[in-house]
Amino acid sequence: MRRLAGLLVVPLLLLTTAACGSDDKGSDSGSMKNGLPAITAGEKFGEKPTLSQGVGNPPKELKVNVISEGDGAVTKKGDVLSVNYLGQEWDESTPFDNSFDRKQPYPLTLGQGQVIQGWEKGLEGQKVGSRVEIGIPPELGYGAQGQGDIKGNATLVFVVDILKAVTLPKSASGTEVAQDNKDLPKVGTNTDGKQPSLTVPKVDPPTKLVSTYVLESKGETVAATDTVAVNYVAALWKDGKVFDSTYAQGKPVNFPLAQLTLKGLKDGVVGKKVGSRVLIVAPPSEAFGDQEQQGIPKNSTLVFAVDILAKV
Missing domain, CATH: 3.10.50.40 (Chitinase A; domain 3)
Incomplete structure (x- = not known):
């Protein structure tokens, strides 16, 4: 069966499409915070962040730092989220993609395989209004094959602002x-x-x-x-x-x-x-x-x- 959902002009689908490059530079100071690269500018929710380059061996398991906790509902499987994000490889100082520049938050539905597993696991159970930093090992990201400009076996680091979560009704009504x-x-x-x-x-x-x-x-x-x-x-x-x-x-x-x-x-x-x-x-x-x-x-x-x- 044909899918019209493919008839979108979407800059980045975190599961299936190539990432977009960016000219934004992270700090080369190598600073770390709670085991993940530190946010060196734009730390507040809603601000476009920059990240330092990772130092040492990256985490072998998913790691989530809550940079600031919101006061909204807790996200769960089946919720449709609207998020802003910036993504960078552990050993790089330049982001491979971010939604802040596009001024178009990214929508995803938790638990439906629309995004990489690191996002599924890292965003579930977080409160709306939170900023989280997620360190994602290759097996929960793009694995050995990589994706677009992302190298194979890359550990990924994302800063994600959870803007909104909506629980969908099963049907239209009225x-x-x-x-x-x-x-x-x-x-x-x-x-x-x-x-x-x-x-x-x-x-x-x-x-x-x-x-x-x-x-x-x-x-x-x-x-x-x-x-x-x-x-x-x-x-x-x-x-x-x-x-x-x-x-x-x-x-x-x-x-x-x-x-x-x-x-x-x-x-x-x-x-x-x-x-x-x-x-x-x-x-x-x-x-x-x-x-x-x-x-x-x-x-x-x-x-x-x-x-x-x-x-x-």
């Missing part, structure tokens, strides 16, 4: 909205967390973007700059065949909308309320146009049923 246009697809209204039905009529598709509520909640309105956690099922208008579903994968996905390249999906979510279920019909001009994409035929009209679970 008031059912009448689906009385016989020329539009019909979407199931179940709220049990299972994939809703999606039935496409055997008529010509609309030529303009359609975005309409199936279940309308009373949540916040989604803005184009937001990151949202969603479940969705997607089908081709031509034959009603499902080509992608987060339900089939068993986990929602996080969409930073500013980085979502499928225009119809992005525009169909923006302006809708968190907690709602939305029907989106994206004509070719709002989808992939006259280009085949991941096996989706050119000039395809795409149909989505999207549960907007949370704003991260």
Whole structure:
């Protein structure tokens, strides 16, 4: 099954993509604190940090220093986190990546294998509002193969600010909205967390973007700059065949909308309320146009049923 989640322009996915370089220099003083390289500037939560180079042998097991403890909820598996981070190899003085410069916090869901194990283990059980420094041995990072510019068998050091944690509902909810246009697809209204039905009529598709509520909640309105956690099922208008579903994968996905390249999906979510279920019909001009994409035929009209679970 094809995954539209890959249609994001994301600078760094800590599990699967190459890291980005940085010109920021850490201190060469070799100072250490509690067994990890010291933060030499920008130590406070929210400030972009710099790190000294590690001295001596790196830790063989995961090591977590709480630089400053927040007063928010304790993070747990299944929570969607929004974080800022800076990452550096133990024996280097230059970071390989940081989100502070991009001014775009990174979203991840704990316990779903979206990030390296060092992050999964190091961030679970921490309080929102905390800054933590994590030393990650190779077996909990990128192992012998390395990743992008990161060497094989590298010990990694991250400074991470935990900005937010959201516990996702199992389903959209709210008031059912009448689906009385016989020329539009019909979407199931179940709220049990299972994939809703999606039935496409055997008529010509609309030529303009359609975005309409199936279940309308009373949540916040989604803005184009937001990151949202969603479940969705997607089908081709031509034959009603499902080509992608987060339900089939068993986990929602996080969409930073500013980085979502499928225009119809992005525009169909923006302006809708968190907690709602939305029907989106994206004509070719709002989808992939006259280009085949991941096996989706050119000039395809795409149909989505999207549960907007949370704003991260």
